[in-house]
Amino acid sequence: MKVPKISEAVVKRLPVYLRYLNNLKAMNVRTVSSQQLGEALDLNPAQIRKDLACFGEFGRKGIGYEVNYLVEKIKSILKLDQQINVLLVGAGNLGHAISNYNAYLKDNMKIIAVFDADPNKIGKKIANLTIQPLSELKETVKEKSIRIGIIAVPAEAAQSVADCLVDAGITGILNFAPTNLRMPEDVRVHDADVTMELHSLAYYL
Amino acid sequence: MKVPKISEAVVKRLPVYLRYLNNLKAMNVRTVSSQQLGEALDLNPAQIRKDLACFGEFGRKGIGYEVNYLVEKIKSILKLDQQINVLLVGAGNLGHAISNYNAYLKDNMKIIAVFDADPNKIGKKIANLTIQPLSELKETVKEKSIRIGIIAVPAEAAQSVADCLVDAGITGILNFAPTNLRMPEDVRVHDADVTMELHSLAYYL
DNA sequence: TAGATTGTTAATCGATTAACAATC
DNA sequence: TAGATTGTTAATCGATTAACAATC
Known part of the structure; x- marks a missing residue:
């Protein structure tokens, strides 16, 4: 299994993504692009894509990220799927x-x-x-x-x-x-x- | 006046230095070296010297930093000398x-x-x-x-x-x-x- | 004087951003 | 198909660390 070193900066941003994605989820937003996330969170879209890519391929080219799916993925990365x-x-x-x-x-x-x-x-x-x-x-x-x-x-x-x-x-x-x-x-x-x-x-x- | 760009990381560390220096002050410690500070705070001594050097020459070669003086300097950098x-x-x-x-x-x-x-x-x-x-x-x-x-x-x-x-x-x-x-x-x-x-x-x- | 330690330059390391082929 | 957007490579930028002359 590939274990790339994840920087502290990346880990600190994951809960930021999660928090905002949960808002989108509550508003029944289906998909979101790195561009939109970047605007909302004052971050560079390339950085967001790169952060997420550390853990897998969660998005779809031409479409963006499925909100519900990404929420689950980030939760699991942060171990928030466990008690x-x-x-x-x-x-x-x-x-x-x-x-x-x-x-x-x-x-x-x-x-x-x-x-x-x-x-x-x-x-x-x-x-x-x-x-x-x-x-x-x-x-x-x-x-x-x-x-x-x-x-x-x-x-x-x-x-x-x-x-x-x-x-x-x-x-x-x-x-x-x-x-x-x-x-x-x-x-x-x-x-x-x-x-x-x-x-x-x-x-x- | 020279105004070098101070990074966020440096500014975040200043209160850490201040907090520890205040402890030293309370213990009547006169001088401290970047080496000692680094050991106490888990930081690289070179980084500490460089951080402080952003704002002036506060130390003395061969001696280190005078605790009381450095406390005052950092307070003033952080504007804590004002109300x-x-x-x-x-x-x-x-x-x-x-x-x-x-x-x-x-x-x-x-x-x-x-x-x-x-x-x-x-x-x-x-x-x-x-x-x-x-x-x-x-x-x-x-x-x-x-x-x-x-x-x-x-x-x-x-x-x-x-x-x-x-x-x-x-x-x-x-x-x-x-x-x-x-x-x-x-x-x-x-x-x-x-x-x-x-x-x-x-x-x- | 000899040992210690700064301030600073140069080297290294790592993180961010730009750019683009792949593809939905 | 055309437009959009990812994943990723390469370029840039910035921060940390090492090294050392200056000097107390």
Whole structure:
């Protein structure tokens, strides 16, 4: 099997395509060309075709891409055709907000467990999930086949929480804490620090 | 004046440097080399030197960079030496969490106004800011010299909110809504859709 | 002075865009 | 058939990394 190296940039764009294609699907649009996608998403049509061609031949010359078919294909590339269970660590303001994201994640991705270090929060509920102590993390990950962890704790606690996640077998982390996590090579970390986004935005003012 | 074109990648890394340098500063570290920074942040030392060299000669050969000095320089590059006022639209779960970020933004960046479309929320308080109606947005932006807007509303409302922001003179937007905003060229949009981050993370599992 | 480390040039690497034959 | 649009190759562009003279 041919396994061409897929760049990070390509992978970041796939969910963008998926999101827009889902809109088209909801509007019962049958087919779409790379030209139309490019206009809607502010991307070069050649780039879109090349991105998709990394994974197969999904379009038809002279016609374009069938929306429903492409949605399924991208979902499968992103593994969203499988059940992907997610856990959240941190039941503060941000954690509370994130726990409500299940509606957006849709389909097969779901936040199914929440943890916090604060004894006073254990047992309480957010978004109908019961807050568990960190001591139960490893076991829950195994039992419920959790594959992604979201870190929404203060910076000071983030590294040790991340270490716990890795120890439990998690290999994908979305980190909201304002700190650089040191992780083994096989663990993928996506940073989502609001402060950093605002700071880089300021440059362009 | 020499104005070399600064790439987006460089600008995204500046806040990363700043965050770590602030840690060093808090630990009373005097100087740091690109080598040390690179190890801590998982970046190539040459890249760090090159990034910084875009803006001036901040280091000393044989010595490295003076931490306090570099902090000030990067702050000034990012315009964080000026007062930067930020507004937030959307007082739902996410908006509530974001309104508590002022502690992290520090210094001169501050969320100073919150808006929502829901009449029932007008007048209520989150993080000691009173929720205002969108009708007051334009005036408030002028009065309080607000320069950045954060969008934390549902996807359906995001484009029209963004249009309001642009109409009010905002040129920097941090968009949490899961939708592609169509904006004039001079408006800078940073996307922060949690769903997309999780979806792209799934690819690597 | 000797060792360390910058700023910068040159080399490499990778990503984006243009162009076009294939074909629906 | 004629027009449209893909998949893909080649050309371009830009970003990262290596290497080193300058110098603290």
